[in-house]
Amino acid sequence: MATQTEVLKLLQQTAPDYCSGDQLAQQLGLSRTAIWKAIQGLQTTGYAIESRHGLGYRYLENNQLDMTTIKSQTNSSQPYELIVLPTVDSTNAYLKRLATREPLTNPVVVVADTQTAGYGRSGRNFYSPSTTGLYMSIGLPIGPQQPLDAGLLTTSTAVVVARTLQQLFHVEVSLKWVNDVLVNHYKVVGILSEAVTDLESGQISTVIVGMGFNLTTQGFPTAIEHKAGAIAGPQSTVTRNQVISTLLTDFFAGYPTYMTGDFLPAYRQLSMVIGKQVELKSGADVILGTVQDIDATGALVVLTTNGQVRHLSSGEITKVNLLTGDYHG
Template sequence: MVISTKEKILTALMAHPDEWLSGDQLAQQVGISRESVWKAINSLRKRGHQIASRKNRGYQYAGSQQLDELAIKVTAGTGFDGVIQVTDQTTSTQDLAKQFLSQHAQPQLAAFIANQQTAGYGRLGRSFYSPGQTGLYFSLVLPNPSNDLSRVGLLTTGVVVSVVKVLQRFFPTQDFGMKWVNDIFLNDYKVGGIITEASMELESTSASAFIVGVGLNLTTATFPRGLTAIAQGIDPQARVDRNRLAAALLSELVAAYQRYPTTAFLPFYRDKSVVLGRAVTLQVGQRTVNGTAVAIDDQGGLVLKLSNGQQQSFTSGAVTRVRRA
């Protein structure tokens, strides 16, 4: 694969974020002329990259406020070798991923990232508020060579754990929780959600690929009236490099998927659960189930103690209400 001059320059700058690199250093490192360095710097600036320049010192990378597939690719390095597509606005990144799969007979690793979604959605078709500049919304296509669906419950729970572990690195003072099966909570407010959909093979019940959608309200300060009581941004005052966060998430998710199916993450998931020991209402299709959440089983299922004293495990559905037992 041919690496462009812009990519080489950006790689060099991002590898030394707090240092000044002279035009001569960059030219020598990349193997181009100083004029080519200057042209590449200007091109990167037009893409939204903040690159300071100072006489007798050179250039220093200061990040980017815009999502940029080149920056994500450079930061992820060998951690993510799939297709990366970034768009400013789309209905849902899940739609982009499904369109991509429909155009490729053989599923391949790919990520679709948007600055804003106009029709983002989660489980049960519920909308996910996805304003521009303050969140991160992406869908990840994960090929499923085995076509097996029997342990898919471990996939969504594993994805949630991976996302939370990355968020803890970027927001080390925040104490995140997880609401079964796919919501990320902070201080009793939802700050993120995950949806896992399968690309089904025709005339079979097997899945050729999974489409994992992740929505995060990072610095979102205002929400529509109907959401203000249940949702918030992680930290509206924070400065978050979304390109670095996206790269870290993609790398972590790919690494975790290579271990799928595994139960190694379940102790962390249980420890961070906001439903265990609580009375919950679970919506399973058209059926509503009330009970006390007593366990997360080894398939990622939610075990409820029902009013008759019996325990039942659920591998699908959505918790719509949590209250003290």
């Protein structure tokens, strides 16, 4: 397995060019036979490696989730652990179990091809088919004296997600406060932040930021087909590894300063609700009004129908009155 990993790294470094078997053998101090066996092993496990007589081997990007590819393409000085799973009940639930057993010392990123029990806000099911979607969670250790603002963390993550989609897919993205990312007025990404509390101290020890992407997903269940959509068409050449590495690079670059709210101008620019009439559920309350702004803490500023200005740090927008009438969520 170690030989396969080293061969894969070299092929990825030279891609899309070919690398001869002799070059690989010399650089790794191995025999040509060992190189050939490593290539065979990589191809068997799903890597797209093309071989051509007289040229050698070359790595071709495909949509298989791969730890080596993600790590090599992520540009960050932040040490983190990456866990790639073929299937899981929920990436958030997996991380909660992990953090409960043993406190995290560095961020842990969990990525899965499919979820059997993915969930969003209020425990709603999150449709999680394999291959066409992407499901990932970032677990962040929180020290005893470390400040935390869940609202700012969630909204900053939404901006990172939006930038990733704009950069890779060249689509127009909008954000519905607080955790929905939309393309063409359909929800394509959901974000859910959760906390793990240390039982002895009662303090938050870990924050988990989960994200579910409908990359090229089609055929949604009837209950959500009117509001869920895909980021791109089935012929998209953007790989899931590219999405993960681009997102992690941006996320870890901004995480040290997210408490400053320096991303909020970008969030406001992407917001689809500022200036719109909304119906919002906050706890047992149903609030009607017009969104005026997103304040410095990431809270929604709403002028209610009875003339009050309220700053809401939690809740869910259940209806948005858009002049275009295009919004489906």
